[in-house]
Structure formats: C-alpha cells, structure tokens
Amino acid sequence: MIVQAIFDRLSGPFSSLMTGLNVEALDPWIEIKAEGLPEIARFLRDEPDLAFNYLHCITAVDYFEPDAKKAAAAEWQPHVELIYHLSSMTHRHRLVLKTKLPRWRNDIAGQLPEVPSVSSVWSTAEWHEREVYDLMGVIFTGNNDLRRILCPEDWVGHPLRKDYVMPEEYHGIRAR
Amino acid sequence: MDFERGIREADETDLRTDELVINMGPQHPSTHGVLRLVLRTDGEVVSEIVPHIGYLHRSAEKIGENLSPRQFLPYSDRLDYLAAMNMNLGWALTVEKLLGMEVSEKCRHLRTIVCELDRISSHLVAAGCYGLDLGSFTPFTWTFREREKILNLFEAICGARLTYSYITVGGVTADAPPGWLKQVEEFLDEFTPVIDELHAVLTSNSIFIQRTAGVGVLSPEKAVDYGCSGPVLRGSGVGWDMRRDGEPIYARMYEGYKFEVIASVNGSYPQDEKYPPVPVEAIVGDSWHRFYVRMLEVVQSMKIVRQAIEKYSQCGGDVGKPIALKMKLPKGESYLETEAPKGQMGFMIIGDGTPVPWRVRIRSSSFCHASVIPELCRGLLIADVPAIVGSLDVVLGEIDR
Numbered sequence: 341m342i343v344q345a346i347f348d349r350l351s352g353p354f355s356s357l358m359t360g361l362n363v364e365a366l367d368p369w370i371e372i373k374a375e376g377l378p379e380i381a382r383f384l385r386d387e388p389d390l391a392f393n394y395l396h397c398i399t400a401v402d403y404f405e406p407d408a409k410k411a412a413a414a415e416w417q418p419h420v421e422l423i424y425h426l427s428s429m430t431h432r433h434r435l436v437l438k439t440k441l442p443r444w445r446n447d448i449a450g451q452l453p454e455v456p457s458v459s460s461v462w463s464t465a466e467w468h469e470r471e472v473y474d475l476m477g478v479i480f481t482g483n484n485d486l487r488r489i490l491c492p493e494d495w496v497g498h499p500l501r502k503d504y505v506m507p508e509e510y511h512g513i514r515a516r
Numbered sequence: 517m518d519f520e521r522g523i524r525e526a527d528e529t530d531l532r533t534d535e536l537v538i539n540m541g542p543q544h545p546s547t548h549g550v551l552r553l554v555l556r557t558d559g560e561v562v563s564e565i566v567p568h569i570g571y572l573h574r575s576a577e578k579i580g581e582n583l584s585p586r587q588f589l590p591y592s593d594r595l596d597y598l599a600a601m602n603m604n605l606g607w608a609l610t611v612e613k614l615l616g617m618e619v620s621e622k623c624r625h626l627r628t629i630v631c632e633l634d635r636i637s638s639h640l641v642a643a644g645c646y647g648l649d650l651g652s653f654t655p656f657t658w659t660f661r662e663r664e665k666i667l668n669l670f671e672a673i674c675g676a677r678l679t680y681s682y683i684t685v686g687g688v689t690a691d692a693p694p695g696w697l698k699q700v701e702e703f704l705d706e707f708t709p710v711i712d713e714l715h716a717v718l719t720s721n722s723i724f725i726q727r728t729a730g731v732g733v734l735s736p737e738k739a740v741d742y743g744c745s746g747p748v749l750r751g752s753g754v755g756w757d758m759r760r761d762g763e764p765i766y767a768r769m770y771e772g773y774k775f776e777v778i779a780s781v782n783g784s785y786p787q788d789e790k791y792p793p794v795p796v797e798a799i800v801g802d803s804w805h806r807f808y809v810r811m812l813e814v815v816q817s818m819k820i821v822r823q824a825i826e827k828y829s830q831c832g833g834d835v836g837k838p839i840a841l842k843m844k845l846p847k848g849e850s851y852l853e854t855e856a857p858k859g860q861m862g863f864m865i866i867g868d869g870t871p872v873p874w875r876v877r878i879r880s881s882s883f884c885h886a887s888v889i890p891e892l893c894r895g896l897l898i899a900d901v902p903a904i905v906g907s908l909d910v911v912l913g914e915i916d917r
Contacts, residue, residue, distance in 0.1 A: 366613060366850050393740050396853060397862055397879035425851055425862070425879075429740065429756055434763075436851070464743030467887040475577070490570040490916060499578055 343368035369436035374455045381461040395462035396425035400476035404502040457482035475500040542571045546649045546902035549912030565893045572916035580876025585611040593679035596914040601634035602856040604683040610863040611685045614850035622831035623687045624769050628824040632817040637666040638857035639810045642909040649906035650727050655717050665703050687836020697825050720792040728804040729797035732892040732904035743884040746859025751806035755779035758855035766854050778812045803907035842871040882910040
C-alpha cells in the first residue's frame, strides 16, 4: 500500500490527529500529533490490510540552532522530531511516521518533553525509547524501564541535543 | 548458639538457597565484547537477567553531525568491526540515496564480492567463537585460519585487514588488482571442504546439539516483535532478507543472482547441497537453528561470490571514485537498511544544504538482539546463558556505537 493510501486509511478514524503528509520525500512520511501515537500505532499494527508488524527504528532529531544569525535563516521553529520507521512483512510496504514535540515541556528549559510510549505495541521500542531518552531527553510515558542506556546513570544532560555542552570532567576524569 | 539446632532442623525438604546476584562481564570472554549481564540466580537457575550496555559508546551519531559523509566513513568501519565492508556499504548507499546517485554495474558487482566475502568472514568468527563458548577449541582455530585468508584478500585489495573504508560514497576506492579474482576463486575452492569439517565438529556433534538444541527458543512472533533480523530472525523461521526484500537501491546489487534465503519452512531447509540433518531435539528458533542458518548462509554467500566474479569480469567501465570531500548535501532525509551479516543495519542521514549532515542515525541489529536476551534466558541454567548470547552473535561496537 502506498503512503497516500495509508494516509487516507488513517484519516477516517483519526482525522483530528493527522497533521501532515509528504509523498515526494525519499522516504514518504506521515506526521501525526504526539498524543495519538499509541492508538495509531496499534491501529497500524492490528488492521489486516496495514499489518505494520515490524518497527525498525525510532529516531529523534533536534531542530535547534544555537547560533542566532543562522537560527533566523532557519525554515523551522525549534522543536524535537520523533521518526518511526515501520514496515509490514506480510504486505511488504514501508511507512515513516513522524511527530513533533516542543524542545522543553511548557517551554521551561530543563523540563523534558513527554510523549506516550509505543513499547506495548512493538517491543523494539523498549530499548529504542530508552536510547532516545538518554541521548535526546524525551520522556516516554508508559515505558516501564526508562533508564539511561548508553551513558552512565549519573550522566548529566542529553548529548544529541544541539545545545549540549560536554562537561569539563566526569568523576575526576577530564572530559574535554 | 542456634547453629547446631539449625543444622538439625534443616532437613532435606527445607534446603533452600538464597537468591544470588551474579555479575557477568563487561570483561567476560563469552559475552563477546563489553556486554555486561547481571543475573539473578536461584541455585543454577537464572530467574532474571539484565543487560547493561554502553561500555563502548563512542558517540558515533554525534560525530556524524560534525563531519562530512566521506569523513564519517572510517567511523562506520568501527561499528561492526567484524564486517566493516558491510558497514561501509550501508553508509555509502544511504548517502548515495540522498544524493540520488547510482554507481556503475561493475562497481556493484565488486561491492557484492567484497560484502559477501566479509559475510563469510563474519559468520566464521561467529561459528568459531560459538564453539569456544561451548568449550570446543578446535573449530575456533580452523575458522580463524580460513578468515585469515579472507583478510589477506582484503589486504590485497585495500591495504587494511580490519577497518577497510573500501566501499565509499560514489564507488570503491580502487579497482581490484590484477589476479585478485583468481585468488578469490582459489580461496573458495580451498574453503569448500572446510565447511564439511565444521559441520562434523559442531553442527552434528552430539555435545554441541545437547548444549544448543531447544535452548533459548525465540518464537517467530517474538522475533518480529523485538525487531530481530538477519540469521536470528531467519533462525526463527521467518524468511526475510534485505538482499531480496530490501529497497531497490540495495536489492539491485543482488538482482539476477541465484541464491536462497535460508529459513526453515515447516521444519526443513532448502536442500540444494548435502547438509547435516536437523536433529530431532532441535526446535525452530533455538540456538542450534540460529547457528545452522549461519552455516548454510556461508554456502549461499560463496555461490553469490562465484556469480559476482563472473558478472564483474564481463563488465567494462570503471568502478567509480569517491565524492568530493566537502560536497554539499541536498536537503532531505534518507534512511536505508542493508543486510549485514549480523542483521539489518540501518543508517539515516538528514541533509540541510551544507556539506555536514544535520543528523546521522545508526540503527543496529545487535542492539535489538541484545534486548531479547532477558526474554530468552529467563528460567534457564547459568550455563545456557553463554550458549544463547553466543548464538545471537552480537557485536558491541555496533550496539554501543
């Protein structure tokens, strides 16, 4: 099924949650509202004509430009984007699902944004969400084991954010 | 005081041991690198297992945001360092997809040759180390002897023995030297009888079967749910291979090639060659099947290499050359998964009009495979843990990135 058809299929039950579609991109994508993620994920997996049983990857991208001059030229407002790569082994079709989050919850620096977890739909998400939390600082509500995974437990900050500054030292070890 | 009374009262029905937490790794020979497992055990039985990763984290994704794609190529070598050719290929194709670029047919066949040779070499390491995990030392020396020959071939073609950076965005760094293809064919001829020897000491060895058959059964539904891929997924009986089912830019490399996707169908395997039979104790999805799939894939890879040599020899033209170091990337996102020996290796690159990508993402198959370890090991014996971890064939360079 092509992405346009999938979009039409989703627009029926979830018309208020769909926010974007791009079929011209290299990997065509559908953008949805973050709060609809678990419902739509479950729908995508369970409907027999969609059957997206395989979650490849969860990626988070930080759209933020620390340089004020460059930021003025940027085409986007600062935000964090989550990208889910899905495919169906039965129907052999692929889909990229996107959702936008604020960089900070309520725009208060330090308050991590929240998004519902899809780990109950695809188990792959369990560790991938932990990684996104660790490196990008997104809280997945409903993931029961949201600990840091690659960085040590007492690490401060989320390294893949564009405004991240490497600490001077870590437990007496010079870090930069 | 009560010690003697305690002994008197502890009759045989009341012999209980306390739960013991055992730490395995990160410096443990059978965790294949720096994987750390924390086992909660009751006697010999593992009740819970928690993997801890990150000991080899080198911020590859962040580094990717600060280098141009060609500069990032050597970092891709260091992901799955046992199959660096396949890592190079994944990165090169992802960037080529973003650039809308296509390499020549000759280059495609040459890439196929080196990638399949590297798949053989990676599977040899997996098989040899798996024997070592289970207490059999001999196959380890045999597989590393054969791998050495492949490394010599790679040394001849690109100068490096581990981190090749040979397949690059836009082609390969240099064409094969004269006489190289003949050496490859000689290697394949020498290697063919070794497979039977490995089957004799491992696949059909009764101790090996007892240690692996029925141990760590991963059902096909679970394998898909956890995002498993490669031999782990196919060992569970799901015939899914990116070389056949992947995106056109990758699957085109294998167009016109005759090879089988090795996965058990109703409990039996394609029998185009004589393989040892599946033992009765083995259940589809167990450690034995994962190992068996790898061994059969080696034969398929050899077939592909032979076909690729023939196709390559018939092609004229050049093998491409690397793109400019500071070539500007178009705006856009490109995600591509390729079939690396360990499983599906995915790269993502987001270009923003400058030579340096906005974001680089690496999706690793071993990462997903490590996440099934708790599921597979629950309720089994401590001695089964190395047997299961070894059969998943994880590489920590790829998990921690």
